[in-house]
Amino acid sequence: MWILKLIQDILSVPAILVGVVSFVGLVVQKKSFSEVISGSIKTILGFLILVAGAVTLIGSLNALGPMLETGFGIKGVVPNNEAIVAIAQKTLGKETALIMVFGFIVNILLALLTPFKFIWLTGHHSFYMAALISATLGTAGLSGIGLVIVGAIILGLMQVLMPAWIHPYMKKVTGSDEIALGHFGTLGYYVSGTIGKLVGNPEDSTENISFPRSLGFLRESIVATGITMIIVFLIASIAAGPSFVESKLSGGQNFLVYAIVQALTFAAGVGVVIYGVRMIISEIIPAFKGISDKIVPEAKPALDCPVTFPYAPNAVIIGFIFSFLGGILSMLIMPLFKLPVIIPGLVPHFFVGGTAGVIGNATGGKKGAILGSFVNGIIISFGAALLLPALGTLGFENTTFGDSDFQWLGILISLVAKLFK
Amino acid sequence: MGGKRLKIVAVCGMGLGSSLILKMNIEKVIKDLNLEADVSTTDISTAKAVIGDADVVITSPELAQQIGDVKAKVVTIKNFVNFNEMKEALEKTLKG
Numbered sequence: 088m089w090i091l092k093l094i095q096d097i098l099s100v101p102a103i104l105v106g107v108v109s110f111v112g113l114v115v116q117k118k119s120f121s122e123v124i125s126g127s128i129k130t131i132l133g134f135l136i137l138v139a140g141a142v143t144l145i146g147s148l149n150a151l152g153p154m155l156e157t158g159f160g161i162k163g164v165v166p167n168n169e170a171i172v173a174i175a176q177k178t179l180g181k182e183t184a185l186i187m188v189f190g191f192i193v194n195i196l197l198a199l200l201t202p203f204k205f206i207w208l209t210g211h212h213s214f215y216m217a218a219l220i221s222a223t224l225g226t227a228g229l230s231g232i233g234l235v236i237v238g239a240i241i242l243g244l245m246q247v248l249m250p251a252w253i254h255p256y257m258k259k260v261t262g263s264d265e266i267a268l269g270h271f272g273t274l275g276y277y278v279s280g281t282i283g284k285l286v287g288n289p290e291d292s293t294e295n296i297s298f299p300r301s302l303g304f305l306r307e308s309i310v311a312t313g314i315t316m317i318i319v320f321l322i323a324s325i326a327a328g329p330s331f332v333e334s335k336l337s338g339g340q341n342f343l344v345y346a347i348v349q350a351l352t353f354a355a356g357v358g359v360v361i362y363g364v365r366m367i368i369s370e371i372i373p374a375f376k377g378i379s380d381k382i383v384p385e386a387k388p389a390l391d392c393p394v395t396f397p398y399a400p401n402a403v404i405i406g407f408i409f410s411f412l413g414g415i416l417s418m419l420i421m422p423l424f425k426l427p428v429i430i431p432g433l434v435p436h437f438f439v440g441g442t443a444g445v446i447g448n449a450t451g452g453k454k455g456a457i458l459g460s461f462v463n464g465i466i467i468s469f470g471a472a473l474l475l476p477a478l479g480t481l482g483f484e485n486t487t488f489g490d491s492d493f494q495w496l497g498i499l500i501s502l503v504a505k506l507f508k
Numbered sequence: 509m510g511g512k513r514l515k516i517v518a519v520c521g522m523g524l525g526s527s528l529i530l531k532m533n534i535e536k537v538i539k540d541l542n543l544e545a546d547v548s549t550t551d552i553s554t555a556k557a558v559i560g561d562a563d564v565v566i567t568s569p570e571l572a573q574q575i576g577d578v579k580a581k582v583v584t585i586k587n588f589v590n591f592n593e594m595k596e597a598l599e600k601t602l603k604g
Binding site: 209211393400 | 549
């Protein structure tokens with residue numbers, strides 16, 4: 088039956104698959120004809136743009152690996168969610184798309200049938216989590232429909248359980264019960280909040296300090312990524328030495344010029360990937376929200392971590408600085424544990440560290456924000472290193488997931504898989 | 509601004525989370541006001557390039573500083589998820 092084969096072929100192209108999902112979502116929302124067509128096409132384009140970004144990223148990472156190995160004799164890894172997810176899409180695109188869609192359905196069912204009334208609206212994290220789950224379940228030996236079903240259940244559970252876990256602390260941050268936190272850095276946030284409760288006093292808030300706001304550029308994630316990568320590439324290229332870089336990698340171009348261009352090429356790749364992700368989720372998430380509003384109107388939306396920032400802007404800066412220091416400390420001690428060296432990136436430490444700071448501040452004031460985010464920085468560094476083996480072949484790409492829940496879940500899946508083998 | 513289809517851009521750090529929530533709420537307000545608008549989302553790094561021909565830009569006070577002077581009307585709101593704050597600010601701008 089050539090027609091069945093045709094349908095099968097169409098649906099096994101991940102880009103078309105996400106396009107079909109958004110088509111259905113737009114039709115269900117009763118959007119106009121032109122909105123349906125433009126929305127579906129944009130989703131497909133978004134996926135193709137994301138894959139194009141991955142190619143750029145890989146080129147630059149392939150230059151970094153040999154420099155670090157020659158210069159320091161170590162395997163160095165820079166965690167970046169966009170990079171690892173985009174690379175994963177080249178082999179696991181179909182599985183990721185299906186897990187994301189069915190994961191949303193599991194999320195709605197859990198919100199309807201259990202006391203965990205949360206609807207996850209952080210679309211890019213659903214997408215990244217779906218990619219992590221496909222990679223780790225695949226490495227564990229699952230494939231096909233089994234992988235999608237197990238993956239969707241895990242994703243749906245994560246999307247209600249993580250907001251539920253952090254919700255007692257989130258209520259302290261917002262002073263209300265209306266919104267939940269939907270960001271897969273929950274382990275670090277919970278530890279930060281608990282440390283804050285033990286060591287500090289919420290009255291002694293970070294918001295009593297007057298602070299310069301000059302670190303605003305860190306919210307520009309591609310600028311922050313560019314700065315991180317320039318520093319990393321310059322150090323690596325100097326350690327590897329001009330003769331190695333110019334003879335093996337740059338084709339004669341000055342090694343420092345080459346390092347800076349490669350560093351910014353990585354940031355450009357991240358920018359392209361984010362653009363693609365935005366095009367995918369900005370059609371799919373409103374559809375998901377529209378459907379869940381009808382089925383579980385009383386559920387609370389679980390939202391991306393910057394929703395916490397306005398409640399304690401100083402704690403964001405303090406959280407970033409101390410999380411990053413935790414990352415630097417981890418980098419220095421990792422060789423002692425014979426682990427791959429995780430190079431701290433500004434982006435995960437800003438968003439996840441900043442949020443850990445806000446939550447630590449809500450339970451334990453200045454002390455809570457400082458100590459909580461510092462420990463968060465250590466967690467996301469060691470988590471990144473321990474996750475690498477669980478990613479299988481993806482673990483060799485010089486990049487990995489930067490936020491704690493991706494890390495512990497990936498490690499857990501690989502441990503459980505070992506029990507069954 | 510009656511009659512014309514508006515172009516509104518929601519800006520946040522990555523252009524992925526907060527701005528998408530804003531977009532969904534903005535669309536609700538636009539519908540309530542019986543207006544027509546194309547609402548898009550973007551990140552702070554590319555904002556200046558994207559908002560060239562926009563009528564309204566909605567973002568936080570911190571990010572508005574980074575965007576600087578633009579032709580579009582810039583609406584700042586403190587709390588991205590507070591529907592009423594956004595609604596009041598947007599209505600004021602559209603009518604003003």
